[in-house]
Amino acid sequence: MDNDAFFRKLWDDYVEIAPRAAGIRAHFESLGETVVDDHVAFRTFDRDSISIAALEPQILGLGYVLSGEYRFEQKRLRARSYSPKAGNGPRVFLSELCVDEFDPAFGEVIDTLVSEVDTQSGMGLAYFYGGRPWAAPSFATYSRLAEVSEYAAWVAALGMRANHFTISINALNGFHTLESVLAEVEALGFSVNDSGGRVKGSPATRLEQASTIADRVPVEFAGGDHYVIPTCYYEFALRHEDGDGVLFDGFVADSADRIFESTHS
Numbered sequence: 340m341d342n343d344a345f346f347r348k349l350w351d352d353y354v355e356i357a358p359r360a361a362g363i364r365a366h367f368e369s370l371g372e373t374v375v376d377d378h379v380a381f382r383t384f385d386r387d388s389i390s391i392a393a394l395e396p397q398i399l400g401l402g403y404v405l406s407g408e409y410r411f412e413q414k415r416l417r418a419r420s421y422s423p424k425a426g427n428g429p430r431v432f433l434s435e436l437c438v439d440e441f442d443p444a445f446g447e448v449i450d451t452l453v454s455e456v457d458t459q460s461g462m463g464l465a466y467f468y469g470g471r472p473w474a475a476p477s478f479a480t481y482s483r484l485a486e487v488s489e490y491a492a493w494v495a496a497l498g499m500r501a502n503h504f505t506i507s508i509n510a511l512n513g514f515h516t517l518e519s520v521l522a523e524v525e526a527l528g529f530s531v532n533d534s535g536g537r538v539k540g541s542p543a544t545r546l547e548q549a550s551t552i553a554d555r556v557p558v559e560f561a562g563g564d565h566y567v568i569p570t571c572y573y574e575f576a577l578r579h580e581d582g583d584g585v586l587f588d589g590f591v592a593d594s595a596d597r598i599f600e601s602t603h604s
């Protein structure tokens with residue numbers, strides 16, 4: 340699978356549970372824009388078989404290099420970002436929940452799920468858009484996890500897939516600010532995540548970001564019950580150059596921290 344095919348598979352899986360993103364992308368394309376992805380982000384647990392360390396070789400194998408490491412104390416997350424060596428293609432952002440920082444009962448729920456992962460078939464690229472690698476949890480389990488960590492509940496219910504794609508505002512011709520893009524998105528009837536302000540970051544931090552509120556779609560839980568839960572959101576990013584004219588290539592932890600909340604119910 341070449342890189343284009345990989346990212347297309349991710350996108351196709353993503354818009355199935357985040358149909359608004361497809362609508363937003365199509366809207367910008369209808370304005371004559373070529374939509375370029377700034378980054379694609381994933382969520383996982385820090386358990387051996389599915390940790391960042393286990394997934395990273397697949398991303399490096401696509402011709403990517405590590406570009407940054409991040410820690411989110413309050414949400415008990417850790418993350419790494421990767422950039423394509425050749426300079427084309429979206430950046431990749433992998434985050435993982437530090438399960439041992441929660442109480443043991445919480446960890447047991449996560450470990451029960453992770454024990455079902457089929458590591459025999461390998462953690463190939465298809466794993467990244469494979470969805471839930473364990474049987475559907477009950478809605479009660481999902482709700483219990485969500486009380487402690489929305490992130491954990493999201494991964495338990497939806498598994499491995501793109502958590503969000505991100506439109507690069509640098510690559511748009513007719514839009515040069517976050518607010519102009521957000522106004523366009525709101526005119527389509529979609530809500531913007533205003534946790535920590537509509538726009539996270541500033542030219543001083545070299546990265547400005549914003550996002551929609553996640554779509555809500557029916558998801559199947561144990562016993563065949565369906566419940567409407569938050570799925571995926573669409574992000575927008577504008578990168579700035581430093582004093583030497585080099586475009587910022589990493590991420591800003593404080594901003595990403597608030598962007599994570601786009602999937603809160």
Ligand code: NI
Binds near residue numbers: 505
């Ligand atoms: Ni992001």
